[in-house]
Amino acid sequence: MTELLVGTRKxxxxxxxxxxxxxxxxxxxxxxxxxxxxxxxxxxGRLLASVTSAFYGPKIWCADDASSDWRQAEGVALxxxxxxxxxxxxxxxxxxxxxxxxxxxxxxxxxxxxxxxxSWRLNRSLWEHPTRPDWQxxxxxxxxxxxxxxxxxxxxxxxxxxxxxxxxxxDGGVTWxxxxxxxxxxxxxxxxxxxxIDLCVHDLHRAPKRPERMFMQFHxxxxxxxDAGESWTDIGAGLPSDFGFPMVVDPGDPDxxxxxxxxxxxxxxxxEGRVKVYETRDAGARWAERGDGLPQQDAYLTILRQAFDxxxxxxxxxxxxxxxxxxxxxxGDAGATWxxxxxxxxxxxxxxxxx
Amino acid sequence: xPAMSGWILDERxxxxxxxxxFVNGEYGTSETPVGPDDRIDVLPAISGGxxx
Numbered sequence: 001m002t003e004l005l006v007g008t009r010k011x012x013x014x015x016x017x018x019x020x021x022x023x024x025x026x027x028x029x030x031x032x033x034x035x036x037x038x039x040x041x042x043x044x045g046r047l048l049a050s051v052t053s054a055f056y057g058p059k060i061w062c063a064d065d066a067s068s069d070w071r072q073a074e075g076v077a078l079x080x081x082x083x084x085x086x087x088x089x090x091x092x093x094x095x096x097x098x099x100x101x102x103x104x105x106x107x108x109x110x111x112x113x114x115x116x117x118x119s120w121r122l123n124r125s126l127w128e129h130p131t132r133p134d135w136q137x138x139x140x141x142x143x144x145x146x147x148x149x150x151x152x153x154x155x156x157x158x159x160x161x162x163x164x165x166x167x168x169x170x171d172g173g174v175t176w177x178x179x180x181x182x183x184x185x186x187x188x189x190x191x192x193x194x195x196x197i198d199l200c201v202h203d204l205h206r207a208p209k210r211p212e213r214m215f216m217q218f219h220x221x222x223x224x225x226x227d228a229g230e231s232w233t234d235i236g237a238g239l240p241s242d243f244g245f246p247m248v249v250d251p252g253d254p255d256x257x258x259x260x261x262x263x264x265x266x267x268x269x270x271x272e273g274r275v276k277v278y279e280t281r282d283a284g285a286r287w288a289e290r291g292d293g294l295p296q297q298d299a300y301l302t303i304l305r306q307a308f309d310x311x312x313x314x315x316x317x318x319x320x321x322x323x324x325x326x327x328x329x330x331x332g333d334a335g336a337t338w339x340x341x342x343x344x345x346x347x348x349x350x351x352x353x354x355x
Numbered sequence: 356x357p358a359m360s361g362w363i364l365d366e367r368x369x370x371x372x373x374x375x376x377f378v379n380g381e382y383g384t385s386e387t388p389v390g391p392d393d394r395i396d397v398l399p400a401i402s403g404g405x406x407x
Contacts, residue, residue: 055373055399056362078366085365 002311003354004320005047005066006328007035010346012049014066019318019332023341027066035349037306039092041101041116042355048073048101048117050089058088060103062117075120076103076111078127091306092117093147096154104144108135108161110173123173126159131197138162138200138219145305146204150211150228158204158214158229165199166216166229179229186220187265202245203305204229207254213283215257217247217305222259224284235284241271245305246321250334252313255283258290258335260303260321269300277319279335293338294329301325306350322348363397373400 004023006013012035017023029035029049036050036058047066052058060073078086087106094101103111103120110123135142143162150156158179159167166179183199185192192198200219207213214225220243222236236242241261250256258279263271270276276291295301301323308321317334320341328342328351365371369385376383377396389395 055371057365057371059361077361080360080366081368083367085367085369 002318002330003040004328004341005038005040005350005352005354006322006345006348007038007049007306007350008326008346008348009034011035012038012051012066013342013345015328015342017341019330020339022339022343023328023330025342029063029066029070030061036088037091037350037352039094039352040354041094043094043098044116046116048092050092050103050105052088058086058105060089060092060117060120071118073113073117073120075122078109078122087141088143090143090145091147093149096149096152100154102147102157104147104159104161106141106143107137108132108142108144108164110144110147110159112173125174126167126176129176131164134197135161135164136198140305146201148204148206148214150206151208156228158206160201160204160216162202163198163200163219165197165201166204168229179225179231181230182232182234183218183223184221184234203247205247205249205257207249207256208251210254213254215247215249215284217244217259219243220265222247222257222284224257233284235280238280238284238287239278240276243268245303246308248308248310248319250310250313250317252317253281256281257284258308258310258319259287260308262302268302270303273298273300275299275301275329277321277331277335277338290331290335291338292336293331293340295327301327304349306352307348309351309353311353311355318353320351320353322351324348373402374398375400 004015011031012029014027015023038049047063049061060076061070063070089105091104101113111120113120146160148158155172167176168179203217212228216223223232224235248258262268274296275294278287311318319331322328324347326345330341331338
């Protein structure tokens with residue numbers, strides 16, 4: 001049985017099912033509220049949800065079960081008395097130790113919890129970085145959307161901020177450096193490419209079995225790094241479009257990645273009315289089209305950056321993605337064939353498979 | 356019962372965008388003076404149902 005945690009514009013949905021047939025909604029929480037992201041911490045079983053109330057602002061909530069009482073986490077705010085307010089929390093990730101969690105948000109901020117998500121504190125070195133006054137937001141805000149641990153080493157992290165590029169730390173977030181060499185922002189004038197930090201990373205992943213290998217979906221570009229994010233190589237040439245938001249890797253194969261191309265940055269829908277996922281198994285040298293079972297006519301879908309996830313690995317790899325149309329699709333055979341898991345949800349913001 | 360800090364006011368000390376404050380039934384702003392006999396209503400605005 002697979003459990004999906006789906007954040008939507010109108011609440012959190014928990015769905016259960018088996019790959020190959022439709023999933024059932026078992027629980028709905030935060031009815032009517034925009035739920036940006038939901039995850040289950042595999043170390044504790046606890047659920048954590050990012051909810052951005054239109055009235056009362058962004059909050060993180062914790063629960064042991066989606067249908068039970070949710071507790072508001074403390075400390076999810078910027079310093080009082082300043083000139084900035086927290087806009088939303090984009091992602092919550094478990095660290096490589098027993099209890100630490102990280103949360104990323106807008107405006108380009110990182111929070112850390114040492115107690116399993118009950119309380120949080122702002123990472124000051126990133127908040128006070130001297131280049132921050134020059135940071136430019138992407139279309140979705142200045143969002144810290146990707147937090148990528150290093151398997152077995154709690155001190156090493158990679159972050160991605162739209163649109164300030166990749167940030168790396170080897171000391172648990174005390175100091176940060178850029179990891180942007182090789183990224184080409186085609187949306188900027190050619191003369192500015194080398195020096196700019198206006199780098200709109202959309203999603204960032206690491207290959208668990210070869211941690212120095214990373215993959216990135218960029219704002220016009222798909223990239224691979226073989227040096228832990230210090231430098232990047234464009235691998236998007238074999239794709240019909242290198243614009244898109246989320247990606248997924250098969251944790252069992254460090255040469256793998258899956259992307260969902262959208263037509264262009266000016267038209268952020270699946271091209272030609274066809275929904276297709278593209279897969280590489282040779283680190284981006286070639287991409288294979290995967291769409292068997294996905295809509296191939298009059299389907300103009302937008303899939304947002306947190307709305308693609310997986311369970312398992314290898315031949316047992318399951319893949320799931322949701323669209324702002326409310327469609328939710330899945331695959332139980334590593335993308336070879338697809339089924340509709342749910343068809344009439346509110347606009348989907350995020351999909352996470354419960355561990 | 357929403358809390359003042361973090362719920363009605365943001366980190367800048369401002370009333371959140373989609374919260375309306377009424378003083379004795381009249382729409383109020385951060386400049387509206389209030390005294391001990393005034394009634395203050397804090398209500399979610401009808402504009403706040405969709406946040407994009």
